[in-house]
Each structure stands twice: as C-alpha cells, then as structure tokens.
Amino acid sequence: MKPIRNEKGYALLFVMLLVVLFTIMGMGLFTMNMNAAKQFSMKEKQVGARHQAEMGVLHYKAELAEIIRLNPRKVNLSCADLTKAVSGTSDDGKSGYVVNTANVQCSLTNGDFSISVLSKGTYLDREDKIRAKLYVKNMRGSTLDPGEIPEPNDYNDTLKVVNDNNYIFENGTYTQTAQSLQMKKNVTNKEGNGNRIIIERNFYINGDMDFTNHACLVVRGDLVVKGDIKSINKIYTFVYGDVYYKSISATSSNNVFFVSGNEYVNGVKMNTKKFSSVPSGSQYYDSGKTCILSSSNPGTFTPIWDFNGETEVDYFVD
Secondary structure, eight states, X not given: OOOOOOOHHHHHHHHHHHHHHHHHXXXXXXXXXXXXXHHHHHHHHHHHHHHHHHHHHHHHHHHHHHHHHHOTTOTTOOHHHHOOOEEEEXXXXXXXXXXXXXXXXXXXXXXXEEEEEEEEEEETTEEEEEEEEEEEEEOXXXXXXXXXXXXXXXXXXXXXXEOOTEEEEOSEEEOOSSSEEEESSEEEEOSSSOEEEEESSOEEESSOEEEEEEEEEEESSXXXXXXXXXXXXXXXXXXXXXXXXXXXXXXXXXOEEEESSOEEETTEEOSSOSSBOOOSSSXXXXXXXXXXXXXXXXXXXXXXEEOOOOEEEEOOOO
C-alpha cells in the first residue's frame, strides 16, 4: 500500500506565515515612522520655542541700544530707564516671545549697570526660556584723558553761554545763577576799580582772556582758556580747580595768579607748578585791593554710557 503524500496544506501555512511576518514588519515600520514623526514634531516645537526666546533677547538688546543712543550722557540714568517689557508674535499666531518687567533684574555696581533678562518663547504648545545678562558701562573715568581739554558737556553743570564777540565785564560784582559760564569768543573787563567776578563752577573761554585793570576773578572750579591769558594791571585771579591755557603773560608785576589744582599748557600737564595755590581765608588783600574769596567747588563728570551688545546667555533655565 502506497503512503499518501499531500503537501498542499503546507503551502497555505507558509503563505499565512509570510503574511503574518510582513504584517508584523509593516506595523513595526509604521510605528517607527509614527515615533519619528512625533520626535520630529517635538524637535520642531523645541527649536521654534528656543528661537522665539532668542528673538526676545535680541528685541530687548535693540531696545537697550536705542535707550543708550538717546541718552549717551544722562547723569541720572537709572535701572527704571533700562527696564522694559518687550513682546512679539508671528504673523500666523503660532509662535511668539515675551519679556515682562517682572523678569528683568537690574543693578548698578561701580558705576556700571548689569541687566538680567528672562525671555519666554513659545511655538504651538511648546515653551522655552532663556536668561541673558547684558551690561551698560560708563566709559568716563574719574579724570580726563591725558591732553584732553575739558568741554562744558564733560561736566554735570548748569551752563550759561555768551556768544558776544568781545564780552566786557562791567564794574561791580558779577554772579550768575548757572553754575558754569562759557564765553564763545574773547572776554575782557571794563577799566575801573571794582570788577569782582565770581564763577561758581567752571569758566570756559573759547578765545582770549584779556583783563586790563583792577579785577578780582574767582573760579571755584576749572578755568579753561583756549586762547591766551593776558593781564595788564592789578588783575587777581584765583582758580580752585585746574587751569588750561595756550599762553599767559602779564604786563606788570602787580598781577597775581593762584591755582590750587594742576596746570595744563596746550593740553600738557606741567610737572612743576608755576603758580601758588589759592590762599586760605575769606579775603585776599594787596596794595589797597581786597578780593572776596570762596572755596573749591569741583564739578561732577557726566557719564559716557556704552552698550556694545556684550551678552552672557544661559539656555538651561527651569
């Protein structure tokens, strides 16, 4: 009797196994593609949110640079001036950024500002945060640079400006409410026996100072003469600060010039002082002439604010 050999059922089983195998492989590939798509979407949101947070920092930096551009020498610049809220939203509304004033910390140390900014960026349902540190520095030191001749805007003073070609101080006592005085051109005094000129802070003369006869000039700050200083007869000059001039000459020996600070000729500091310091006391008396003295009243330098965009960024913010 011959054995029965029927293998048709094995072929069907083999086909079914292949179908199951390809189904499993297909589902695996589908799952992998789905996971990859999710990861790509999450990464896209993460990158988008971080990009928006960076945009918030850049926006704040632009606002800060504009504040400094408009206030390069503001004396009373404060953290309130530098603390701003900025925000922005994309055209499609899917992304945006915000910097609230509550997320801005500002401090003033050794004359420089340090500003910490927390920027929040969003992209769809994803949020990211960046903390950035910005610096606004005062480039003005406590003194002028070597050879630098002071200008009125170097000091935090109220200033009176006179544009007369040859201004003449009349007899009598001259005082003014403004702290400093600037003569755009030459200045002289009226001959007589009663010129008493008191400058509360700095005295700037763009031309020559040519005093002729019997005058007391008291400058409680600096005397800055871009031209020549000329004295003819009994001119008594008392400078409590520094003196700057091109040249100085006196026609007679009965002129007196006192300088308590440094002396600069054409912007160069003299190592050896030519003039004695202003004497102490409330009056100076010489040959029948009495000058009422005062005291030193040095000015305060105006700052020179600078923001060069220097930024420290922390991307890992909880």
